Amino acid sequence: MLLENLRKEVLEASLQLIRYGLVTLTGGNVSGRDPETGYIAITPSGMDYEGLAPEDIVIVDGDGNTVDGKWKASVDTRDHLYLYRHKPSLYGIIHTHSPYACSFAMLHQEIPCCSTTLANEVGGSVPVARYTPVAENAIGPAVMEVIGDKNACLLANHGVIAVGKSVRHALVAAVMLEDGAKVYHLAKCKGEPIPLEQAEIDKARNVFLYTYGQNQ
Secondary structure, three states: OOOHHHHHHHHHHHHHHHHOOOOOOOOOEEEEEOOOOOOEEEOEOOOOHHHOOHHHOEEEOOOOOEEEOOOOEOOOHHHHHHHHHHOOOOOEEEEEOOHHHHHHHHHOOOEOOOOHHHHHHOOOOEOEEOOOOOOOOOHHHHHHHHOOOOOEEEEOOOEEEEEEOOHHHHHHHHHHHHHHHHHHHHHHHHOOOOOOOHHHHHHHHHHHHHOOOOOO
């Protein structure tokens, strides 16, 4: 099977989205980019993740042509391809409809960086990309306008895009963004959360990038 390991990684991340409550039914999508071929492994359109096998993950080339797979790729495939082309450091992209983060997307409100979690995993405050109609291949350009060097952004009136240097890295960004959005919401119910200074955001981010974990 072509790109079997990448397909398995994409499928496992898709199942994790359900476990963490970031999507319901067939919502959202996951993709990963193979560094050798440049091919993209992406979830099929409108199919229940829990019923998928690795071979159900679709392989497309950089132009969106199906290379391997019997299903239609996600309706957001073109947007994933746009982001991969314009951010060559990316190897994983995840789109969710996680409820706490989405509540801010509905309000067109950026989530301020008031926690080290957002500093570590997202890289600071979470910006909002302008509204774009679904399935019109405009999400990618809208995301590129605001995401900068962050690992996630909100999609106005829609959801979340999380990105990373691997599928797993994008998944962690998506999960921790939702956690940060929930904590910020709870803090707002009690008072006015205090944003971190940029210097502290940078320190927390650097710890995550260069010190945290076992890859030193």
